[in-house]
Amino acid sequence: MIVVMKPGAPEESVEEVIRLIKETSYQPHVLRGALQTVIAAVGDGREKSRIESLESLNYVERVLPILKPFKLASRETVEGDTIVKVNDVEIGGKRLAIMAGPCSVEGMEQIIGIARDVKQSGANILRGGAFKPRTSPYSFQGLAEEGLKMLAAAREATGLPIVTEIMNPREVDLVYQYTDIMQIGARNVQNFSLLKEVGKLDKPILLKRGLSTTIDEWLMSAEYILAEGNRNVILCERGIRTFETATRNTLDLSAVPVAKARTHLPIVVDPSHGTGYWQYVSALAKAAVAVGADGLMIEVHNKPEIAFSDGAQSLKPKKFDILMKEIAPIAEAVGRTL
Amino acid sequence: MIVVMKPGAPEESVEEVIRLIKETSYQPHVLRGALQTVIAAVGDGREKSRIESLESLNYVERVLPILKPFKLASRETVEGDTIVKVNDVEIGGKRLAIMAGPCSVEGMEQIIGIARDVKQSGANILRGGAFKPRTSPYSFQGLAEEGLKMLAAAREATGLPIVTEIMNPREVDLVYQYTDIMQIGARNVQNFSLLKEVGKLDKPILLKRGLSTTIDEWLMSAEYILAEGNRNVILCERGIRTFETATRNTLDLSAVPVAKARTHLPIVVDPSHGTGYWQYVSALAKAAVAVGADGLMIEVHNKPEIAFSDGAQSLKPKKFDILMKEIAPIAEAVGRTL
């Protein structure tokens, strides 16, 4: 940590800071510039909040962190890249993970039909929501356990492992029984109670970035899961909230190389939520592969115009099939396979 | 809902939209302009997602909502202003609700001391965290039930009702036993499972605005609580996330008159999280009263420089006391009392 004193801070205020740093596990080092004094507090990060609280002193201008706050998620901790295995699918390896399916599970026929379609086009994981986080309490909230059963039936029919969202710590046991990958949605990225619960499980967790979560905060949320013992975390960039209204969110593709520079965890991209309009999904899916993502999560619906949710951002199976063909040469260009 | 067709959309695409609207409970009304056709879908909002999904059609340019999505939270539903009562304190009435206390409960002596100080200065509710949502799993996570007991002791010692945060649906029963007001933090504003749980309780809920939650989305989160039967919801503006880094968040004081125009629920302002620096807290607290807030939530700590969390944004009791004196004439100027 770097404690920046105000210009003209008297000597006794510098000494007070030194004394308070010494009361922690940090060591102070003083640097006097022509205009301002800077005190470096060297330590291992555990009492970071104590050093941060020095900002409350009158003559302290700002406290700046130096160390990255994550440990288990950090590239420095784990050699190479983490590969998450789900049955015979590897996420983070050479082959891209393609998660496709409807926003919501709406019925047995719907989910099995779409599962067959996306498998045929080359998807290797089936997505579908049974518990839906909706802005309005009056919107369709998902089919709950009935939906989970339909997902399991679709897995049986196609062999595709499934990923579905968990919203409530009380439902962890239920969802665990049915799913292969548990998804933590964007709105729960800092639901620390839920993160701790899924951190105790032995199934992979797909952790979506929050609407206004910085990349470092997102990695800290991954750290919550890792710290509980579950090392199988898949990151998912799905767009952040900005002033732009032409798209539902602003897909932050730079998050892929930035996250990869900082963490060993795999990262996939969701261009459906990232853009909000099917018209833009294919272009952004191709860009996501080119930028180095380990996979994609794409909403596919056979009748998007009557979907219970997110119809506007769902590809029809045929368009998804074309996209998969278009992605192949780009994947190859960046050393990946489908 | 307004369905805007693309310029040059053929007649059969207009007819397809009309047919699909008629399959729902909405009624279509067509308006043909010189350049574009617009179809108004008149209905009561229950099948809103169905109309929204029409955006997936090739010749539909955009679907625009007209009706405000909230019902129970809406000014149109309830006459006058909702006043939330906690013992003899009224939130939303003429007298301002002043919630003050430390970010975290750190010890018995600390919390009782601060409670006495803030009461003496005129606070009428004690705040303090026992379960702390922290970005890092390695930061102080709160004293949990031990902290709740200390809060209860401070209430006993001072008579001040208490407000404390709940993070996990599993802890609702525990926190319920001790607290007078349950706080839903900014990161859980769209934790819909938790909202539904506290919606079943008979104690008031203080619902903080999320870091990137629009005012309408925030009211929809309140609607989740109201829809479960709990009508005692207090809104709390605490700053939103923007590009500005000179403050921890950007306190959105316009949210007060905007929310008051749309809802009957009371709204308080938290200038501590809103700014992140005690140096700016008093100015923004005064502005919050002037803008029409029903109360304030302010972090007060006797030794902010060694606080376990958020020291930089905590006022010392003496500064809080001065602030209360400065607020009095502003409160009077806008027809309120302390």
Added chain:
Amino acid sequence: MIVVMKPGAPEESVEEVIRLIKETSYQPHVLRGALQTVIAAVGDGREKSRIESLESLNYVERVLPILKPFKLASRETVEGDTIVKVNDVEIGGKRLAIMAGPCSVEGMEQIIGIARDVKQSGANILRGGAFKPRTSPYSFQGLAEEGLKMLAAAREATGLPIVTEIMNPREVDLVYQYTDIMQIGARNVQNFSLLKEVGKLDKPILLKRGLSTTIDEWLMSAEYILAEGNRNVILCERGIRTFETATRNTLDLSAVPVAKARTHLPIVVDPSHGTGYWQYVSALAKAAVAVGADGLMIEVHNKPEIAFSDGAQSLKPKKFDILMKEIAPIAEAVGRTL
């Protein structure tokens, strides 16, 4: 500047940084932590870009600035507060500067009528646009010199000094002849050519904050004007761009105490652009006075429903009159007068 090396950076990379710092006017000071080495570069800021470019080196993680970048605008440079004088009006003194008038000058009768109305209510400066920055080239662009003449006539009729916007370096001489204060609009806050031109004038400049300008960047724009010799700069907070759509912009009232902590320049607040809706203007105007602003800039129009621009955010003269009466006790509460 603080140069943070990556964990595990080899000794020769540290030495390379030291060598490159020594090639500039900065002096390096090395601090070795358990995990990371940090090199403080002590200097006076003139070759800042050179130190920043060290971030391009492989083993450098980040370069952090320590010194605030502004000099003439800084509180450390000038003792006390700058008071800008326009005829007998002082901006930054005890009495609040109240700038009121229409968005656009639309006609002689309109501007003189409104000028008389706002003067009667207590405004001491008349605002009105003759050159209008409009998003669309097809929107009303202002009456240009004709509008300036009408403003001058309104000044003659009422004695109120006038403030009007300048957009083009080529029009500086023209606008200079007519106006008392020159306004640089939000979209030109980093139009450095224009800033340099008005920096050479001897009339006060009102510098609006940009839609996505940090407070420090805004003060650097003020620095451009000050550095050319014009010391009469008035800052104007007018809302920043965020994700919230219920208001036109998000008025950042914390910018007032933050700016006042960093600069000696006076700062006024524009709640009309800040909110975009007249319904919210009065509440935010009161908050602006309570937060410590040196004045207000408010759009007033006699017939907002047929205004050429910004009708939705304009107060009618009667509402403005009520607002002025409501502001008086708040001004008094914070030690100001109207």
Added chain:
Amino acid sequence: MIVVMKPGAPEESVEEVIRLIKETSYQPHVLRGALQTVIAAVGDGREKSRIESLESLNYVERVLPILKPFKLASRETVEGDTIVKVNDVEIGGKRLAIMAGPCSVEGMEQIIGIARDVKQSGANILRGGAFKPRTSPYSFQGLAEEGLKMLAAAREATGLPIVTEIMNPREVDLVYQYTDIMQIGARNVQNFSLLKEVGKLDKPILLKRGLSTTIDEWLMSAEYILAEGNRNVILCERGIRTFETATRNTLDLSAVPVAKARTHLPIVVDPSHGTGYWQYVSALAKAAVAVGADGLMIEVHNKPEIAFSDGAQSLKPKKFDILMKEIAPIAEAVGRTL
């Protein structure tokens, strides 16, 4: 335009709106829903501000635009894609436009050396700044005309056409003499005076998106240039300002397909400013090609660690050369050539 009345608006308020719409060139059409009345105002957009000003009426809840505001920039106006020609380089055709070079022109040897390097790697346009928009007045402001002469010498030496920034209407004639493409920087995207000036020229304009400019506003800025007669506008996405601090800006690659859906103008992407760190430039450059951009603008410097500006985001010539080789198969995958 859609005028949404408040729930419960009395009949006379509806009639007032109808009357005021009839005073303009718009025609009103009334739609009465169960809860709210909506009035569609059908017209051609010229008196849009007049309809917008109806929002000032007490019983009007919101005025929503329907028509896209741009005309000449619109896909509906021009058939096919606009291809901008600069000597024998086509921007917007099958072959990608690769603009590369240093942030600032720093000296004759530097610019000619880099020009030769980037040409050898496959760049077809040379970029370099002679007038630099810098946040601080104390930073290097560019070599001005001397820099323009060096650029011209580099063109002579390599045959590459050049693109350089223009900041001041007064310097248009000067820059025009030397450059092949004139760049309007992000900070001047709504400097309407400058846009009008360059709209009168017969050389292509590269128009960067502003830091907080929506895609539609950006297209309206292009419309300013087109409306003056200059039809050779190249759009350049260069990142927008968000809360994320790991990158300098957030590169919005969805802007490419969104803009392409709305306009016939070509669009290139600048991943150097978009990310701010050379480490991420290559990944985003590849993504930009995959998403469908018509070209790239990339900062290349032979000694970034001592660059006068933006060293951290500049690629060394060797890295640029590798990037060009990596881009080739991606370009091919999306039907483009280098």
